[in-house]
Amino acid sequence: MTVDPLYSAMAIRNVEETSLALPTDNKLSMGQQRVLDQVRTLNRSHSKKNGSFSPTNLQDPTESTSFQFFPSNRMSRHSNSTSSYGTTVLLLGGICPLVALLSSSTSAVTQSASAALRNLVFRDHQNKLEVQQAGGLQQALHFLTTTDCTMTQRHLAGLLWNMSSADELKEEILAEALPVLTESIIVPFSSWSESTNNHNIHPDVFYSATGCLRNLSCAQQEQRKRMRECNGLIDSLMMYVRSCVAEDKPDDKSVENCVCILHNLTYQLEEEAPQCFSRFHPTTDASSVKNGGKNTDVFCCSLWEEDYNPVGVAWLTHSKGVQIYLNLLSSAQKDSTLEACCGALQNLTANRGLVSIMMSHTIVQKLGGLQYIAPLLQSPNPGLQKTAMSLVGNLSRTISMQSIMALHILPDLSVLLSSGTKGMANCDQTMATACHVLRSLILADTVTGRKFITKHLVTSLADLSENRLFQKASKAASLVLYNLWQQKSLQSTVKKLGMAKSLFVNETTRKDHMSLQV
Numbered sequence: 218m219t220v221d222p223l224y225s226a227m228a229i230r231n232v233e234e235t236s237l238a239l240p241t242d243n244k245l246s247m248g249q250q251r252v253l254d255q256v257r258t259l260n261r262s263h264s265k266k267n268g269s270f271s272p273t274n275l276q277d278p279t280e281s282t283s284f285q286f287f288p289s290n291r292m293s294r295h296s297n298s299t300s301s302y303g304t305t306v307l308l309l310g311g312i313c314p315l316v317a318l319l320s321s322s323t324s325a326v327t328q329s330a331s332a333a334l335r336n337l338v339f340r341d342h343q344n345k346l347e348v349q350q351a352g353g354l355q356q357a358l359h360f361l362t363t364t365d366c367t368m369t370q371r372h373l374a375g376l377l378w379n380m381s382s383a384d385e386l387k388e389e390i391l392a393e394a395l396p397v398l399t400e401s402i403i404v405p406f407s408s409w410s411e412s413t414n415n416h417n418i419h420p421d422v423f424y425s426a427t428g429c430l431r432n433l434s435c436a437q438q439e440q441r442k443r444m445r446e447c448n449g450l451i452d453s454l455m456m457y458v459r460s461c462v463a464e465d466k467p468d469d470k471s472v473e474n475c476v477c478i479l480h481n482l483t484y485q486l487e488e489e490a491p492q493c494f495s496r497f498h499p500t501t502d503a504s505s506v507k508n509g510g511k512n513t514d515v516f517c518c519s520l521w522e523e524d525y526n527p528v529g530v531a532w533l534t535h536s537k538g539v540q541i542y543l544n545l546l547s548s549a550q551k552d553s554t555l556e557a558c559c560g561a562l563q564n565l566t567a568n569r570g571l572v573s574i575m576m577s578h579t580i581v582q583k584l585g586g587l588q589y590i591a592p593l594l595q596s597p598n599p600g601l602q603k604t605a606m607s608l609v610g611n612l613s614r615t616i617s618m619q620s621i622m623a624l625h626i627l628p629d630l631s632v633l634l635s636s637g638t639k640g641m642a643n644c645d646q647t648m649a650t651a652c653h654v655l656r657s658l659i660l661a662d663t664v665t666g667r668k669f670i671t672k673h674l675v676t677s678l679a680d681l682s683e684n685r686l687f688q689k690a691s692k693a694a695s696l697v698l699y700n701l702w703q704q705k706s707l708q709s710t711v712k713k714l715g716m717a718k719s720l721f722v723n724e725t726t727r728k729d730h731m732s733l734q735v
Contacts, residue, residue: 219720222496237293312337312344316351323376324366331357345383354380362401365490367419370481374402374425391440401452402426407453408462418472419425427454428476434481438489445482445490445530454479455532459541462653467549472642478543483564488556489574493534494572534565536579548587548640552598559593559604562586566611577615584649587612587625594651595630606641610650619661629670630655631688635677638687647688652678656700659707667710670701675711695729698722 306312315337318330334353338345348354351378361373377398381390406423434444444450454475459470486493527535541556549555567577580586593605609630613622633640634651641647659666681687681694701707702721711721 243394260685261393262381266442279307301336303339303344306342307339307347308346312347312353313351316348316353318357319353319356319360323363324364324509327360327364328366328369328372331360331369331376333676335372335376335379338376345380345386348376348380349389350384354386354390354393358397361422362397367417367422371421371425374422375430376397378425378428378432384436387433387436387440390429391436393444395433395444395447395450398426398430399447399453401708403430403453406451406560407420407457412552419719424471424474427471427478430480431474432475434478438485441482441484442489444478444519444725448529451482452534455541458545462488462541462548465548466550467545468554472545472559473551473554474652476554476561479533480561480564482530483561486533486564487568490533493530498594523699525581534576535582539565539576539579539586540584543584543586543589546586546593552596552601555593555596556598556601556604557591559601559608562590562719563604563608564606565591565609565613569614573611577612577618579623583610587622591625593630594626595640599644599647602641602648603644606647606650606654608628610654613654615656616661619658620665623658623662623665626654626664627658627669630658631674632672634675635671637677637685638681638690645689648687648690649682649693652681652690653699656693660700667707670707670710670714672714672716674716675701675720682725692732695726696733699726699730 231651276642281502291446312334315330315334318326321327325663334348338348355375357376361370361377364370364373380386381394400419402423403426403672406418406420423706430444430450433440458472458479460469461472465470478499506653523535524531527537532538539562542561549558562576562580566573566580580590588603589606593601594609596602596605609622609626613626630651633649634655640646641651659670675698678694680696682691682698684691698721701711702718
């Protein structure tokens with residue numbers, strides 16, 4: 218069986234950013250004039266040595282529930298008009314003075330300057346570069362850790378989150394912001410280290426800090442490596458997520474960011490961080506294990522020795538880390554969080570070999586994860602459904618687990634495939650994976666498989682087989698039909714349903730079957 222590679226944690230769809238902090242004062246001008254007035258007011262106040270300053274009255278950022286992998290930014294109905302404001306301020310040379318005002322001795326000036334900069338870089342790529350060139354990154358990091366003003370901290374953390382979506386800035390932001398955000402915000406807020414406390418860090422500051430790191434985690438291999446090696450980062454993220462689950466807050470907004478970071482850090486983990494698997498030392502014929510033999514899972518677990526308390530990158534492959542993902546799958550409602558959990562598990566089971574088999578055994582047999590994964594196959598969210606299906610495809614490759622998988626997966630899978638292409642949002646890859654898994658599990662356990670073979674299922678597969686608009690799924694459906702007839706015990710089942718051989722073995726299915734033999 219051929220299953221396409223894992224859903225890439227690097228895949229980037231639409232970008233989003235943190236919400237704009239918009240004025241609520243009805244007396245303020247709207248549109249372009251409002252932004253210009255704010256810049257001029259800031260400049261005037263800065264020029265007065267002893268002058269007083271009344272900051273713009275800003276509302277709390279609105280929260281957007283939309284999300285797509287995998288850097289994260291927030292969309293807003295104000296985003297189109299904001300772009301023109303930002304361009305005007307840039308042309309007037311307003312960004313450099315705003316960056317300079319961050320170091321004002323007047324707290325209100327610093328607060329308003331940080332809010333203005335956060336607004337100006339929202340979905341404005343050129344302004345992000347301008348803030349960086351003006352030294353805004355260094356200034357933001359410095360005052361984030363030194364100011365006592367919570368609102369200023371929130372704006373500065375939001376500014377960093379917005380800036381982190383620019384690919385050209387990721388390397389510099391990672392180098393300078395990763396240690397600061399981890400040591401000053403992530404570790405203290407999560408209470409991972411007993412030597413620190415949260416220092417009254419506002420939850421929104423933690424939220425923006427994790428949002429920034431979430432964007433950075435989808436950068437290049439070297440950046441992921443540095444994040445994995447950052448002292449306290451992974452421990453703190455796991456600790457925070459685990460505490461939210463324990464406190465019945467699985468849909469906490471920062472949980473989403475934390476799990477997305479962890480998802481991205483599992484991407485190509487076996488290739489990029491082989492030390493994570495240093496305790497795994499095969500001593501028998503590796504070829505028999507790689508082929509997924511019946512006793513493979515037992516063999517793997519006899520070799521894998523886990524530390525009772527994982528530290529750092531060890532969390533990414535530890536059963537305690539896997540358990541956290543499964544706990545979220547059983548309790549979270551947010552599709553984005555569920556998709557990130559499935560994505561992390563998918564990454565850990567992506568390769569064909571000992572590591573994937575061991576991780577699959579942990580998920581399925583040690584921790585009983587199928588009960589939480591199976592329902593996701595019928596999710597109305599195409600992205601979540603595709604990721605869950607890919608995870609199931611990875612798990613189904615281990616022969617010794619196919620019987621138990623048949624019991625848990627075939628009920629949802631047969632219903633899904635019986636519903637036709639609409640049941641999987643017309644996604645070619647999702648339908649193809651579903652067909653491959655169905656074929657694999659039915660052939661592995663024909664006794665269980667016969668219970669789910671219905672006339673409706675076969676008819677749906679036959680229709681899909683002839684529908685060449687779905688290049689992958691149609692061929693996968695052909696293979697299911699062809700193999701159902703070739704297996705004698707299954708052939709008798711379909712004959713009892715009154716179905717003819719021509720439905721299973723015909724020119725289309727025979728051609729697709731032969732194409733695999735080449």
